[in-house]
Structures are given as C-alpha cells and as structure tokens.
Amino acid sequence: MTTVTLRNLRKKFDDVVAVDGIDLDVEDGEFLVIVGPSGCGKSTTLRLLAGLESATDGRIEMDGRDVTAVEPKDRNVAMVFQNYALYPHMTGRRNITFGMKSSGDFGDEEIERRVAEAADTLDIADLLDRKPEAMSGGERQRVALGRAIVRDPDAFLMDEPLSNLDAKLRIEMRAELARLHSTLGTTTVYVTHDQTEAMTLGERVVVMNDGGIMQVDEPQRLYDFPANRFVAEFIGDPAMNMIPVDVEDGRAVHDAFEIPLPLADAGDPVAADRNGVGEESLDDGRRAVLGVRPEDFRLPDPRTDDGLPRIDATVNVREPLGDSLLLHCSIGDASCNVQAAPRTDVGAGETVSVTYDPARLHLFDAETGEAFYHSEAHVSEAERPVPASVE
Amino acid sequence: MTTVTLRNLRKKFDDVVAVDGIDLDVEDGEFLVIVGPSGCGKSTTLRLLAGLESATDGRIEMDGRDVTAVEPKDRNVAMVFQNYALYPHMTGRRNITFGMKSSGDFGDEEIERRVAEAADTLDIADLLDRKPEAMSGGERQRVALGRAIVRDPDAFLMDEPLSNLDAKLRIEMRAELARLHSTLGTTTVYVTHDQTEAMTLGERVVVMNDGGIMQVDEPQRLYDFPANRFVAEFIGDPAMNMIPVDVEDGRAVHDAFEIPLPLADAGDPVAADRNGVGEESLDDGRRAVLGVRPEDFRLPDPRTDDGLPRIDATVNVREPLGDSLLLHCSIGDASCNVQAAPRTDVGAGETVSVTYDPARLHLFDAETGEAFYHSEAHVSEAERPVPASVE
Amino acid sequence: MPEMPALLQYAKRGVDALRRDRSTETVRGASPGTHLQLWVLVLAVVFPVAVAVIVSTKETGVVTSLGDLLPGSYAVENYREALVDYRFGRFMWNSLAMSLVIVVGKLVVSVFAAMAVVYYRIPYKDLVFLFILFTLLLPVPVRFVPLFQLMNDLGWSNTILAITVPYVASATTVFILRQHFLSIPASIVETAKLDGVGPLRFMLFVLLPMSKGVLVGVSIIMFVYAWNQYLWPLIIIDSEANQVAQVGLQLLQGDVQGGQLSWSLVMAGSTLTLLPPLLLMIVFRKPLLKTFNIQQK
Amino acid sequence: MSTREIFDSRIESGLLLLPTLVVSVVFLYYPTAMAVRTSFFDSSFGQADEFVGLENYAALVTDSAYHSSVLLSVLFAAVVVAGVMAVSLYLTFLIHEVDTGQGVYLISVIWPYALPPAVGALVFLFIAHPTLGVLTGPIEALGVDVDWFNDGPQAFVVVALAAIWKQIGYNVIFMIAAMNNVPDTLTETARLDGVSGLRRLVSVYVPIMTPTLFFLVVINTIYAFFSTFAFVDLLTSGGPSNATNILIFDLYQEGFSFFNFGVASAKSVVLFLVVGALMLVQFRVTDEYSYYGA
Amino acid sequence: LGGGGGGGAQFSPINEELTVWHAMGGTNGETLDGIAADFEEQTGTGVNMEFQDSYENVLTNTLSAFDSGNVSDMLQVDSLFAQQVLDTDQVRPVEEILPDEFDADVFLDNVAEFFTVDGELASLPFNNSNAIMYINRDAFEAAGLDPDDPPRTLAEVRSASEQLVDQDVTQYGITWPNHVWFVETWYGFEGELLTDAENGHAGTPTEFRTPDAAYDLYEWWKGMADDGLYTNPGIEAWGEATSLFIEQEAAMVLTSTASVAGLIADSEEFTVDAAPYPSISETRVGPVIGGASFYVPDGLPEDRYEDIGRLLEYMSQPEVQTEWHKGSGYYPITQPSVDALREEGWFEENPMYGVALDQLQNGDASDPATKRALLGPARNVQTVIQDKSVDILNADDIGGEIESLKAEVDDVLAEYYD
Ligand SMILES: Nc1ncnc2c1ncn2[C@@H]1O[C@H](COP(=O)(O)OP(=O)(O)OP(=O)(O)O)[C@@H](O)[C@H]1O
Ligand SMILES: Nc1ncnc2c1ncn2[C@@H]1O[C@H](COP(=O)(O)OP(=O)(O)OP(=O)(O)O)[C@@H](O)[C@H]1O
Ligand SMILES: O=P(O)(O)OC[C@H](O)CO
Ligand SMILES: [Mg+2]
Numbered sequence A, B: 001m002t003t004v005t006l007r008n009l010r011k012k013f014d015d016v017v018a019v020d021g022i023d024l025d026v027e028d029g030e031f032l033v034i035v036g037p038s039g040c041g042k043s044t045t046l047r048l049l050a051g052l053e054s055a056t057d058g059r060i061e062m063d064g065r066d067v068t069a070v071e072p073k074d075r076n077v078a079m080v081f082q083n084y085a086l087y088p089h090m091t092g093r094r095n096i097t098f099g100m101k102s103s104g105d106f107g108d109e110e111i112e113r114r115v116a117e118a119a120d121t122l123d124i125a126d127l128l129d130r131k132p133e134a135m136s137g138g139e140r141q142r143v144a145l146g147r148a149i150v151r152d153p154d155a156f157l158m159d160e161p162l163s164n165l166d167a168k169l170r171i172e173m174r175a176e177l178a179r180l181h182s183t184l185g186t187t188t189v190y191v192t193h194d195q196t197e198a199m200t201l202g203e204r205v206v207v208m209n210d211g212g213i214m215q216v217d218e219p220q221r222l223y224d225f226p227a228n229r230f231v232a233e234f235i236g237d238p239a240m241n242m243i244p245v246d247v248e249d250g251r252a253v254h255d256a257f258e259i260p261l262p263l264a265d266a267g268d269p270v271a272a273d274r275n276g277v278g279e280e281s282l283d284d285g286r287r288a289v290l291g292v293r294p295e296d297f298r299l300p301d302p303r304t305d306d307g308l309p310r311i312d313a314t315v316n317v318r319e320p321l322g323d324s325l326l327l328h329c330s331i332g333d334a335s336c337n338v339q340a341a342p343r344t345d346v347g348a349g350e351t352v353s354v355t356y357d358p359a360r361l362h363l364f365d366a367e368t369g370e371a372f373y374h375s376e377a378h379v380s381e382a383e384r385p386v387p388a389s390v391e
Numbered sequence C: 001m002p003e004m005p006a007l008l009q010y011a012k013r014g015v016d017a018l019r020r021d022r023s024t025e026t027v028r029g030a031s032p033g034t035h036l037q038l039w040v041l042v043l044a045v046v047f048p049v050a051v052a053v054i055v056s057t058k059e060t061g062v063v064t065s066l067g068d069l070l071p072g073s074y075a076v077e078n079y080r081e082a083l084v085d086y087r088f089g090r091f092m093w094n095s096l097a098m099s100l101v102i103v104v105g106k107l108v109v110s111v112f113a114a115m116a117v118v119y120y121r122i123p124y125k126d127l128v129f130l131f132i133l134f135t136l137l138l139p140v141p142v143r144f145v146p147l148f149q150l151m152n153d154l155g156w157s158n159t160i161l162a163i164t165v166p167y168v169a170s171a172t173t174v175f176i177l178r179q180h181f182l183s184i185p186a187s188i189v190e191t192a193k194l195d196g197v198g199p200l201r202f203m204l205f206v207l208l209p210m211s212k213g214v215l216v217g218v219s220i221i222m223f224v225y226a227w228n229q230y231l232w233p234l235i236i237i238d239s240e241a242n243q244v245a246q247v248g249l250q251l252l253q254g255d256v257q258g259g260q261l262s263w264s265l266v267m268a269g270s271t272l273t274l275l276p277p278l279l280l281m282i283v284f285r286k287p288l289l290k291t292f293n294i295q296q297k
Numbered sequence D: 001m002s003t004r005e006i007f008d009s010r011i012e013s014g015l016l017l018l019p020t021l022v023v024s025v026v027f028l029y030y031p032t033a034m035a036v037r038t039s040f041f042d043s044s045f046g047q048a049d050e051f052v053g054l055e056n057y058a059a060l061v062t063d064s065a066y067h068s069s070v071l072l073s074v075l076f077a078a079v080v081v082a083g084v085m086a087v088s089l090y091l092t093f094l095i096h097e098v099d100t101g102q103g104v105y106l107i108s109v110i111w112p113y114a115l116p117p118a119v120g121a122l123v124f125l126f127i128a129h130p131t132l133g134v135l136t137g138p139i140e141a142l143g144v145d146v147d148w149f150n151d152g153p154q155a156f157v158v159v160a161l162a163a164i165w166k167q168i169g170y171n172v173i174f175m176i177a178a179m180n181n182v183p184d185t186l187t188e189t190a191r192l193d194g195v196s197g198l199r200r201l202v203s204v205y206v207p208i209m210t211p212t213l214f215f216l217v218v219i220n221t222i223y224a225f226f227s228t229f230a231f232v233d234l235l236t237s238g239g240p241s242n243a244t245n246i247l248i249f250d251l252y253q254e255g256f257s258f259f260n261f262g263v264a265s266a267k268s269v270v271l272f273l274v275v276g277a278l279m280l281v282q283f284r285v286t287d288e289y290s291y292y293g294a
Numbered sequence E: 001l002g003g004g005g006g007g008g009a010q011f012s013p014i015n016e017e018l019t020v021w022h023a024m025g026g027t028n029g030e031t032l033d034g035i036a037a038d039f040e041e042q043t044g045t046g047v048n049m050e051f052q053d054s055y056e057n058v059l060t061n062t063l064s065a066f067d068s069g070n071v072s073d074m075l076q077v078d079s080l081f082a083q084q085v086l087d088t089d090q091v092r093p094v095e096e097i098l099p100d101e102f103d104a105d106v107f108l109d110n111v112a113e114f115f116t117v118d119g120e121l122a123s124l125p126f127n128n129s130n131a132i133m134y135i136n137r138d139a140f141e142a143a144g145l146d147p148d149d150p151p152r153t154l155a156e157v158r159s160a161s162e163q164l165v166d167q168d169v170t171q172y173g174i175t176w177p178n179h180v181w182f183v184e185t186w187y188g189f190e191g192e193l194l195t196d197a198e199n200g201h202a203g204t205p206t207e208f209r210t211p212d213a214a215y216d217l218y219e220w221w222k223g224m225a226d227d228g229l230y231t232n233p234g235i236e237a238w239g240e241a242t243s244l245f246i247e248q249e250a251a252m253v254l255t256s257t258a259s260v261a262g263l264i265a266d267s268e269e270f271t272v273d274a275a276p277y278p279s280i281s282e283t284r285v286g287p288v289i290g291g292a293s294f295y296v297p298d299g300l301p302e303d304r305y306e307d308i309g310r311l312l313e314y315m316s317q318p319e320v321q322t323e324w325h326k327g328s329g330y331y332p333i334t335q336p337s338v339d340a341l342r343e344e345g346w347f348e349e350n351p352m353y354g355v356a357l358d359q360l361q362n363g364d365a366s367d368p369a370t371k372r373a374l375l376g377p378a379r380n381v382q383t384v385i386q387d388k389s390v391d392i393l394n395a396d397d398i399g400g401e402i403e404s405l406k407a408e409v410d411d412v413l414a415e416y417y418d
C-alpha cells in the first residue's frame, strides 16, 4: 500500500555532494535494491528516506504525501542497520518491543500478539530472553528484523543488513529475507554493495555511482543490457572484459582479432524492444570498447566447428574456482578473463584458442561509456546457438 | 628454504580446546591456505606457529629445528593481521622499518635498500611518507605486507589479511598476493574463512573444523573429491546438495528417484588413484547421503536424449545470478539447488525435469559423514559425455 | 620528553577546533527548547564564577544584590594589588611548580606502572593492580597526622618535595592509562613482539605516541587536582615564600580579624588562580573531552 | 583472544612498578598504618603518646554526635553522588543533543571544575550568604527564608549544592566521551521509533554508559567523602547544630583544631572503613547490573 | 607520633632573618610590615613578618612547628589560646629574653597581669583590644534614636533594634560574629566567671559556669534572632559582621576595637561611632582582654635570642605603640604611650579610639571575672561554645541546650586535664 517517490533529491554535506538530484519511483510492495560502490550515496539516500538526514533540495513522497520535512518517527518506516543496532543491554524481546512501547501507539496485548507473530515468522522465539551478546550474528540480525516487522511499517529500509555476517549465513539470511518479503509484501528499499545480493533479492535494482543513478532495471536485464560501462563492469563477477576496439564495416576490430557484429534486419521490432540500437550507431571508425563477459568466452571443442572466429589467448594465471576455472589471459595487449570448465587441462603460459557467444557482445562509447550496442537484441531467438545442456 | 612441520599440536584455553592435536607438513615455498568456519582454530594454529601462543602439547618444527619453545622474534616469521596492525602514528616508511631497526640485525643502508625494494615490489613508494589514517584500506594492507617482506622472513603468516577490504579490493589484493608469492617464493601460511580465497590462492588447502583437520588437498581436488560431508558442504557456493538415499543394487534410491551409480571394472587401477572406492562399499541397503553440486544438475535439452534418468523438481524460488540462474527446488521431500543457464525461462511454482552429470556424484556415510564413493573415479575419461563448449 | 611536541601539537589543534566550531553550523538544529535548557543550566553553573570575576573588578567588592553585578572599574588596580603588593604572583609560581612536578611525576610513574600491569606477565597481577587502586581510599586528609610526622622525619617540611612526592602515585592515572592501553589493538602489540621490539622502545615509540590524547587529558585533570590542593600545603608549608596560591588566597582577605574583608581582592586572586587550569582546559579541550572512554575491563 | 602480555622479565616489571609501589607504601600505606596505630594512643602535640587500647574507639561508639556524623556523611555522599550524576548526565545529554555550539557549552559547564574548592566555597558564600548574598534577595522573593546559618537542613542543602556544582565539570568530561561512544545507529533507531529524549537517555544511553558511570560513582563517592572539606570549613564549619558536620570535617577539626590525634586517627580509620564498605557495596551492585560493553 | 619531644627540643629557625608569624591582615598587616622595616633600618637585623591568615592558623602552625622543629622566632598568639601554648612547655618567657634594662612595669596593669605567669612576663603583649559596639549614627537618627546615647544594656539594644526595624531604617538592629569572645565579654561585665578556678587563673578549670545571667543572655539573644532583630553572620565571621554593618543591614555591630580604623575608612555612606559594650544587666564589672601577645619558642639557637629580645623591646617602645594604635585601633598598652597620646589630645580628637581604653580602665581589674579564661583546650572549648550558641538559638528549650553546652565543655575540660 506504499509507494515512494523521490524527485530531484539532493544532499550536500559541507563540500561533498552525497546524493546528486536523483529521481526514483518505488512501487507498492516492491523489493528495490540500491547497489553501488562505497561512497556512492546509497546510505545517504536511504537515510533521507528515513528522515535521518534532511534533504538539501528536492522532495520525497510516500503514497503521494510530501514527507520531505516530516520527523522520522512520523514516517512509519522501519530501518535495519548493518551492525544490527540492537540495544546491547536489552533482551531480544525488549529490543523488539522497546520502540513500540515508546511510541505508545500500541496496547500491551497488541504488542504481545505481534511479538509472538514476528517470533513465529522469524523463528526467534528462543532468542527473546537472551541479550544480544549471547546471540550469533545471524540471530542478532533476525532480532533486528523482528524489531522492524512488529511495527508493521509502511516501508522497510535496510542498509547492508547482511554485510556483517559470514558467507554461509549471508546466503541463508538472504533466502530468509526473500521469504519474508513474499510473506509480508511490504515495500522495501535495500542497500547493499554486494551485487549478488542485489541480483538475487531485488525485483528491481538501482545502480548508483557518485551520487547519481546509473540504471534502474530488473536484475537479469542489468546483467544483459547494461546501460553503460559502469554498470557493465560493476555487475558481474568476475567483471566483464573491456577491450578497446574500432568499429569498422560492422566488425569490432582489435590488433589481435576481428569480430563480426550481428545486426538484425533494419526495422525489426524485436531490436528496439530489447535495448538494441539501430545500425546507424555502428559508424565506421567509431572508437568503442567491446564488452564480453568471462563466461561468454569459450574454449571451443576442437572436434566441432561453429564457424566463429578463433582468438589466440595466452594464459597468465589459472584460478580454479571449483565449479569453473578462471583463466587470466592476454589477448594482444589486452588482459581478459576467460571462464573455462572446472577441470580443463590448461596451464599458465599456454596459448589457447578462444571463441565467444555472438549473442553476448556489448559495445560502449569510448568517451562517454554509454552502451550503444548489445548483440543479443540483434540475434533472434531462432538464430542463437542451441544452449549447451551442461552450464 | 623453509618447511614447517606440526606434530600432534594441541592448544587448550581454560575449557576450550582450540587446536586438537593436528599434524601438518608445509612444504618449502608452498602457499598453504587454512580455511574453516569461525572458531575452528585457524587463528590459534597460526599464532602457535608465530609463537604468540605456547602449545599445550605437540611440537612445531621449522626446517627440522624444533621451535616449539622458541621466542617469536627468533622464529624469523612475519605476520600480517586482518586489521593491518599498522602503528597509527608512524609513516608508512617508519612502520616498515621500525621492527627491523628494533631487532638491530640490519644496517641502515641495508634497511634503505630493502625498503626501496619492497616499495617497488608493492608499488607503495608514494605511501611511504603518509600516515595510515591517510591511506585507504588496500593501501594499508599493502604497507602491512611491505613490513612483512622487508624482513625477508623464513615464512609469512597471514591471518585473514583481506577480510577488512571491500569485495573489489579483495579481488585485486588477492591477485597481488598471488603475484607476490610467485615473485618471492616464501613459504606462506594463510588463514581465511573465505573459500574463494582459499581456492584461488592456495597451492594446497587445509580445511579445519572444531580444532581438527578435515582434509588437506589441492583446491580442485577438495572440490571434486571431498573427504567428508563437512568439506563437501563447506567448499562450493552454492553448497553441494545433500540428499539422504539408500544404496541398493548399485543405485542410489530415494523416494522421488533412483540413480545408477557408475562403477569401474573391478581392479581398474584408475579408481584407487582417483579417490574412488571399491564396489565392496556399495553394500545393498547402506544408508548414505548423495551429494550433487548445483551445477552438476542440469535442465536437459528436451530435443536430445542422453539416456539418463529424469527427476521431477518443483521450483520454489528463482535467483538470477547474472551468469547463471539458481533454482531452489524440491525433489520429493528434499530441497535442492539447481543451477541453470542464465536466461532460462522457468518460473517459481513450475515443475521441471532435471538430470545430472553421472561423473559428479558423491556418496557419504549417513553416520560418519565420510565419503565412500566419488563417481568420477569410476568413469573413465572416454566414457564421460563430451563437455559442453559453453560453461 | 616526547610529550612536549605532542602537547604543542594538541594545543594548536585545540585552538583550531575552537575556531572551526564557530563556523560550522549545520542546518538541522536541536529544538530551541534544548538550547534554552542548556542556556539556563550553563548560566546556573557559570554564575558563581562570573560573579567572582565581576566582583574582582569592584572597589570594595561588597555586592548584595543582582543590581550590583555590573563590572566595576577597579580591575587593574585590584589585580595589580594582588600580584604586586600581596606577591600573589609568587604564590602562583609556587603552585605552578608544584603542579607541574606532580603532573610530570604522576605521568611518568603511572605510565611505568600501567605498562607493567598491561604488558608484562606478572604473577598476582590483579592483586598488584588492586593494591594500587586501593590507594584511592587513602586520601591525604586521612593520613594527615602521620604524613606530617613523616615529612618532619624526612626533613621535607616547607619544601616542594613535601607537597609533590606524596601525590606522585596515582590510582586514577594508572586506571585510566590501563584502560587506554587495553584499547590499543592487541595485534599492534603482537606485531611489536614478533619484531622483537624491546620494552623501552615499545614504550617510547609505540605506547606513548599512541597515548598522546589520554596523556594530555589525564595531565589536565591531574593539573587541576594538583593546582587545587589546599589543605596539605596549608599544613605542611608554613613559610610564606613557599606557599601556594590556594593558601595564599587567604592572605588577600585583608584584616578579617579587624573586620576588613576585601572581597574584591579575594576574587581577583580567585580569578587569577582559575586562569592556568582554565587556559589548559580550553586549549586542550579536544583530548580532554574525547579520550576518557571507560570500557569494561 | 590475543594477548597483550608480551614481556616476561620479572625484573623489568618490578622496576616499572617500583616508583608507584614505593610512593604508595611510604606515603600512603605507611601513614595509614601509623594512623591505625595512633588510634590506639592518646596523642597530641607537646605530650608523650600514651597507649589507651580501644579507648578512642570506645569513645566513638558511645558518642551519639559522632554516630549522627557518620549517618550524615553517608547521606551527604548519597545526595552529592546522585545530584552530581543526575545533573551532569542531563547536561551531557543536552549537549550531546545539540549540534550547534557544543564546544562552547562544554567548556562553559566544565569551567567551574577548574575552580579550587576553597574559592568555590567563598564564591558560594558570597552569592548565598543569608543576609549579604547576591542571590539571597531573589530567593527570598520566592518565599524561601534564607537562613542557613541557623537552619540545619538549609545548610546541608547549600553545602551539597556547592559540592555538586563543583564536581559537574569532571563528570561531564567523562560522560560526554562515553555518550559520544554510543553507536549512532542506536540513537537513530530510537529516533525512528519515536523514543522520546529523556527515555532515550534513561533506557538507551545510561545502560550502555555503565562502565563510565560506575567509574564516576566511585570517584564521586570518594570526592563526597574526602574532598568536600573546604565547603564545610568555609561555609558552615560543620554547623548549625552539626547539620553539616561530615566525617572529614569532624576529623580535621579533631586533629588540627583540637589536636586530639588519637581520636582523630580513630576517626580516620572509621572513615576509611565506611568508605571502603560503601565501595564494596558499589562493586557488588554494579557487578550485577552493569552492562558489559560488547 | 603526634606528641613531640620534651622541653629540650632543639628548634631550627625558618630563616636567617627573624621570622614573625602573625594574624594581622590588611592595613594592620601593612603597619606591622612598616614597624619591621623601621626596626631593620635601625638595627640592621632583618625581620620577616609572615601573615598566617588568622589566630587559629597561627595556633595550628605553631603547635605543628613545635612538632616539626622548624619554628618561627616570634608567634602572635591570641589571648584566647595563651594557656594552650603555655601547656606545650616549648616557650621561653619573654622576660628572660628582653634586655636586662627593659622595664616590665611600663605595661598597663590590666594588661600585664594577664600575660604574667608565675611572676614572669610569659609573652609580650602587643595588640590588645576590647569588644565594643559600633553604631550607625545616621540610622539612629532616622529611627528617632539618639546617637549620642547609645544603648548600654541588652534590653536597650533590643528596644533600639525594634525601633530601627519597625521604622524600616535597617533590616536588622544588631549583629556580631559568632565568636566566643563576645560571650566571654558579657560574662566579664556581669562579673561572672566562665569557669571555676577563677577562669583557670587559680588552678585547673573543671566546669563551665552557667549563672542566671547566662540564661538571660541566651534568652535575649534568641529573642532577638526570632524577632528578626539580630542576624547571624556566621561562625568566626568577623568580616561578614562588619560588612553587614557597612552595608547598613544592621545599625549596630559588636566587634573588636581593632576595627576602628577600618570601619572609619569603609563607612563612606554614613557616620560611624563607637560606644561601650552593652552589658546584660546594669552591672558593669569590666571587659575581658582581647587581642594577642608575642611568644618566643624555647630551644632556638641561643645567638638568636638577643636579636629577638631587641625586637620585642622595640615593639613596646612608645613611638611604635603609638603608631600601632593609630594605624589599627588596638589600644596602647604601655603607660608611656598612653600618656603621650593623651598629651597630644589624640583621644579628644578621635573619641572612637578612646572608647576601648576607657572601657578597660573603668573596669575592675581586680575582679577575676575580667581575666580572660586560661584554658588548655581553648580552641576546642571555643568551638563548642560557638556551635552550641547556634543550637540554643534554634532550640525550643533553652535551658536544656545550655545544660548540654555545659556538659560538652565540661567533657572537653575533663578529657584534657584527666
Ligand atoms: N555526515 C556526513 N558528513 C560528511 N560527509 C558525509 C556524511 N555522510 C556521508 N558523507 C559522504 O557522502 C558520500 C556518500 O556517503 P554514503 O554513506 O551515502 O555512501 P554509501 O554509498 O553508503 O557507501 P558505503 O557503501 O561505504 O556505505 C561519501 O563521500 C561520504 O563521505
Ligand atoms: N585467548 C583465548 N582464550 C580463550 N579461548 C580462546 C582464546 N583464543 C581463542 N579461543 C577459542 O578457541 C577457539 C578457536 O579460536 P580461533 O581464534 O583459533 O578461531 P578462528 O578459526 O580463527 O575463528 P575466526 O574465523 O572467527 O577468526 C574458539 O572457540 C575461541 O573462542
Ligand atoms: O580581633 P582581636 O585581635 O581584637 O582579637 C579578639 C579576640 O582575642 C579573639 O579571641
Ligand atoms: Mg553505506
């Protein structure tokens, strides 16, 4: 029942512009994730939403109501912090009820009921009588969530709520959060610098950089159709390979290789819809950066011929990741990461022949970094190679 | 030139046994990573090596010399801590030289030379005149490394040196460390709880749990031939799926499916070498746990038939990870993660048909958790399906 | 003394901070109510001192109503009289000497003790620490008589030794320093150990520089404490030339026996005695206010 | 986890502890022991000590005025400690809350701490003298008859007020550091929940500040018992009707006005025992209730 | 501990020059410094006059100095504490120190008598005083009182006070420091001894006396306080008491003649005058002495005593005494200086300076009640009486409190002398 709208929102600290006039619409019940590098203004945005910082400029609306100048406690939002922000001297129960009791909006019975409910939802009944110091990180985070949900707020604001947990726990809690959101359906704005969290949790993801919004989109579309180099490199681990090329005659030309750039028939309606761009942008001689994700490079099966160009790559380092093998290679003067099957028998120093997925090429303007070509938009479903059955 | 040997090493704090009689051989020039969950005794082991804790029992040898009771400063090891442990009031240079000067083993000129060398190796020349507060996390860590390497120690001991860095920086520093080790070739023992670090950095990896060593092996072998459930589940992200089954007639039988277990011809020498086990262990009716990694499950191409059984799985949650799609499924009463191609069109609630890589099955004893069967050992190279060209 | 440059540095920072304070006023202020309450409370707290300062500028200094609280025009005359005629400068100088000796003594002795208590493996360490802490319960007044006798036996009466040495052991300073030492990350300490840094080097080049703030803060508190000593100097010092300012203040009262109570001179003296500690507090305000975070254990 | 005990040498640690221990033993413990010894003697200036056993203590046991002095001191300490801490805490909180002029407020409130107690007492006398005081008129206008030279309870209040006033600065110095150390996120959580100011102070900050507050309780108790001498001496001389005759003043008077060192020593021993017992109780209580910082 | 050695203690002087510990602040202190400077000029012997804040402090410092061995050459001891200092056995009678040619008979009888012990002048009288009453003439006139006929008895003080207060001239009628000396003076005028054994002059005092006059005194005192005619300036609050008078909060103040010079100087807003001390009843036997004398420690290096003796002698010279009297208000204590002043017509010109001397000389020096009490535990007795006086003012049952005052003093005496 809650939409959040930011209009030209700005926040300046002394000499730093933390948030630089952003516009954003959070839909009712949406799980929106804000991701970006450290210092890009994620927390500040969230804190502006909560009312913990006052905006330098612009407005914030909740359900159409202007709340820009409203006190935090009157915004009816709940915030979950990275460090849990549990009161160290209170038991789990008291941590959960303390705020409610203070606000005086709830009767004792009502509080009882809600705590029981939240404890049930989060499975923290046995934590209620312990103090935070006697809880593990995950348990603390769960209690902090409990504190947020008992108040039945219009929106949850979460600032890297899982960052302090170890890897395993983070994954568990991630699932927990997803489940919680599907149960409660409360509008949620979630800040993280971890792109895996962003991808797996967000219905939509906002990528921020330097106080501005770089792109807002569904996770897989961010991955497949990054709007600019920043997003392309930020989303995906290992990061997308970026190789400076010249566009010539419908091909990406580099000293060490030439790659044909698929183009849909002009006027094909599929193209526009899929974030592709018309051929007019593939001007001859244009300086561009070719983006290829490590997993879109392939070590081709020598027994087959798919008709794609082969590129020679020298392996510098091999990193076995268990489920795959990452090869740090040089292609001409460019460094590239190539992902190979886990047990592939390639050693450092060897030269391998590499090919790529023609439907997964990206071109970015050499100057502005804006994406101007995604080959996927130009390759119709039918034309694409049969997906391999083993990923 | 330095080997390190631990023999029945034990450390007891009051009532906690932190390290429980471990044996370990670190080879000369090796990069050995110790990994394990929080509290398993990694740091304690390292601190025993450094001499910061005294052993309750057992012995530590360096190059065959018993150093169990030797003062830390006489062990000639250098340690790098998670929080950098830089002296906040000293410049980078002074941080690096302070220890050397204290020991009095080095002349001023020698020190100068070494600092210049280290600064060169680590590219920190311009940090030498700054204080830690004016350095970023990565820079601090680099100076801390500088401090360790100038002393040209017999061994580096590193306790989660990258944990305080953010994801991007961690990856960069990881590469830096690998490069450094290949340059210097100093024996290194590296503690982390991050398995990616362990896999990518370690020449061999020690998996610890509860004060004991679970397995010591090369990274990919840990992944492919986990010695027990603990290692299998600890290494790999998302973790290996574990499904309780009965072994019957050479098949793994579960309510929802039956899977044939490939067996090499008896006496085939390949088997033993590859950690497989003889058929005698596949006793009928044995209670076991079947381990299959998410990426070893597949959504088969409906157009082909590989002759493998199909298993029905209901999708509960879909998590787009960008380079793949993780499906949280139920197979009968078991929960399973299945990794699919990134853009696969499967929604939550759908039922899909799943198959698997027959060379990537693991069986663990239901009681002890010890691995007693890895199908890879039984599938000869020739028999394995052609690896897909796109991973 | 490695502290000296540190002191100067802090002095400079303190002054800078004061300057900055005035310029950075952020948009969102606390409610005016908070400021009002603060004003009232601050006024209440400062009022007595302000009265003292005002009275010190008056002719006779007898002020019996609020209306009289306008600064008078005798400031110069009164302060001159106190400093020159009554040789109050001399007392201030004695006080300063006493306070500095006490502060430096306390610091040195307490740094040693705290270092031993934190960084050495000593048997019965808790007991040793308790033995030091326990002295909090033995303040000078309780020990007056025997201490007096002891000073006589030592031949220290009327000397600076008598009013400094007994103060040099400081439970509070050891306690605060210990707290601070315990907050220095263990890994830094262990790095020193791995490097084979000896105790002296460790103290001079690691511990002291990392404790600058606390040392400055503690010094100020101890300075105020020492500066304000009254009873003991009163008892043990009976030659005027060696007397300290606190006791010397009484000499400014005039002929009380004869009914002349020169309030304005007394207040001029009081204001003078307030200056050194006040100055220190303002200049070293940052470390004074930042560094005393007492954590458990 | 890790250890800070990086040095082992017994000799070095001994040398480091030596100055503190020697000074403590010679100038603190030895005189204390001597005071205990003297308490068994009849001792004064100009006459030889005479052993009287427990007579001095017996005199105290039967001296009802002394009993009330003990009770009075405990009450006085309680009032001073509670008063100092309540006022300082509230002041600190207000200063913590504002974001303008913090520095100026802070310096203003800690300023009087630098004032010597004797001067503080004189100033108090000056402003609150029953007939001459600057504030006496305005206060009487409020309907209070200022008469603390004759009115015991009033005198008690005046001395306590002066003692409290003088100690605020010291407390604020420590409290502001502790309060600033409470994680901001806790404050922000409370703000989001609409936890009102005072409730936030009492329910959030105070428990987290307990280690500092405990330290201050100890220091303030010692202050109230030992360092408030000047206020009593200059304001009331223990009167009227012994209403402000706290132990430290009583002891000083016995020793250095009446020169009954034996009795004075017995009184020091009792004072010492009273404060020691109170400390013990405080340690017990805080051990139970103090929140041990994470 | 505490108890010092016996009579033969060897003291070391504080300074090469002579040191004098005194309790004379302000202008009196300056006058004293001037006397020292003159002496130095005449004899070449340096003298350090060291102000010790109050008689109480001089006493404390003296006693502790006897213990520490570092003593001043001369000690200005309040007559109140005379016995307490004598009891230490550490002082040498000044008569043994004064130059042989010195004539001890120059001192006024009433003065010399008090300071003579066992026929020897124990200490050198120097600054001696009476308690007298000062009045605000302007206030008296405004209230319709005759300033030339000030109240002479307590009853008259009360009625004058009532008039002053009723007419809103001053807030209070009278005030005086809560100091034992005033009680002593009232006893003296009434011819009552403070203690038995002739105030300690004829043996060991054992009890505090509470004659009817004492009841009358306290009843009057309490009545004055209850009715807002008297204000209590505080214990030993000499300064506050005169301040109250100068600020015209009270139109009468009882205090020492030592304040004459100061009060004349400070009463700029009105005319001050001096009057004899008001007595409890019509009986006016005489005042007790006040002020101090100089004691000299026994056991200093012998070579110092000559210089000390010369200084002592110098301080009783008529010129010095005259100068001292004029600068302070303490009455001249040697006959030659009295004569000189009379001759000069000083007292006619400055009648306020004569009030105390007259009061002294009108007194019956032979009556033991006018001899100030010699009590070993004087400081302790003093404190008890002062503290108890406040209690009596606050008590419903004066009689009970007076009895308890007696009991406490008796206890102190018993303890000291037992
Ligand atoms: N209170 C403040 N005063 C001054 N500058 C601030 C303040 N808070 C944030 N900033 C600055 O604003 C910018 C954005 O900060 P913000 O905390 O929003 O970043 P973030 O994206 O949350 O980073 P992180 O991932 O490190 O938490 C940074 O440059 C930061 O230094
Ligand atoms: N000084 C100590 N005193 C008591 N127990 C200790 C001490 N140091 C470690 N332990 C305990 O020993 C066990 C192992 O601790 P250790 O620090 O080696 O774990 P770890 O594997 O390094 O964990 P983490 O990943 O959290 O750093 C833990 O249970 C810990 O609580
Ligand atoms: O004030 P003074 O010098 O006259 O002395 C008064 C009495 O002696 C005090 O006891
Ligand atoms: Mg942030």
Ligand SMILES: [Mg+2]
Pocket (backbone or CB within 6 Å): B042, B043, B044, B159
């Ligand atoms: Mg660890």
